Amino acid sequence: DAGVTQSPTHLIKTRGQHVTLRCSPISGHKSVSWYQQVLGQGPQFIFQYYEKEERGRGNFPDRFSARQFPNYSSELNVNALLLGDSALYLCASSSASGGGNEQFFGPGTRLTVL
Amino acid sequence: AQSVTQPDIHITVSEGASLELRCNYSYGATPYLFWYVQSPGQGLQLLLKYFSGDTLVQGIKGFEAEFKRSQSSFNLRKPSVHWSDAAEYFCAVGAKTSYDKVIFGPGTSLSVIP
Numbered sequence: 001d002a003g004v005t006q007s008p009t010h011l012i013k014t015r016g017q018h019v020t021l022r023c024s025p026i027s028g029h030k031s032v033s034w035y036q037q038v039l040g041q042g043p044q045f046i047f048q049y050y051e052k053e054e055r056g057r058g059n060f061p062d063r064f065s066a067r068q069f070p071n072y073s074s075e076l077n078v079n080a081l082l083l084g085d086s087a088l089y090l091c092a093s094s095s096a097s098g099g100g101n102e103q104f105f106g107p108g109t110r111l112t113v114l
Numbered sequence: 115a116q117s118v119t120q121p122d123i124h125i126t127v128s129e130g131a132s133l134e135l136r137c138n139y140s141y142g143a144t145p146y147l148f149w150y151v152q153s154p155g156q157g158l159q160l161l162l163k164y165f166s167g168d169t170l171v172q173g174i175k176g177f178e179a180e181f182k183r184s185q186s187s188f189n190l191r192k193p194s195v196h197w198s199d200a201a202e203y204f205c206a207v208g209a210k211t212s213y214d215k216v217i218f219g220p221g222t223s224l225s226v227i228p
Contacts, residue, residue, distance in 0.1 A: 004157070033215075033216075035218075040220075040221075041220055041221070042118075042204050042206075042218030042219050042220050042221050043158070043204070043216075043218045044218070045215045045216060045217065048215065056215050058215065090157060090158065092158075100146035100163070100165055100208045102160055102163065103160075103216065104160075105150075105157035105158040105159070106157050107155070107156060107157045108157055
């Protein structure tokens, strides 16, 4: 079975632009979470979506938004990009929500903001 | 507030030597605890997790971890390190909420000397 897939692999944007990152969960998984991993740090939780509803949100500005589609794939959108948004963006899927479900991570999208 | 500390930023061990990576957490109750490994260009892979019960947890690739409530620690161990174990290791704590927010530590980079 295919694991979590993310696209694109790499992305270069300039300050002020908008970016959309995409994630396809493992087949049968209904939960998708997004994490930001700045170089040299651990991943930071951004959002979790379950059954197309936002279930949790981390401490990120409103420039960050996400949505989940009927097929459980997800998009992460970031507006008005800042240099500090340069990071590896990880998507994780799980079969349910809460209760410490095991999350399966994709390889990530490397975003560079110039 | 929940937090995770990993005191060692970087560790170097010889192949065949034993390994212990330290992790301390802060949480109001018994948390869910995880260890993940991240190899260059790869997503995060779950090594093991602790939810409840036996405080010594066995994981994949010969890793184990011990939960010590009195010390708020969840240290990762391996009796004999292989060169392929060189990677970044993250300790994480999961909230017992309705969603899957996971808080990661800053990571420990492991180098293995042949």
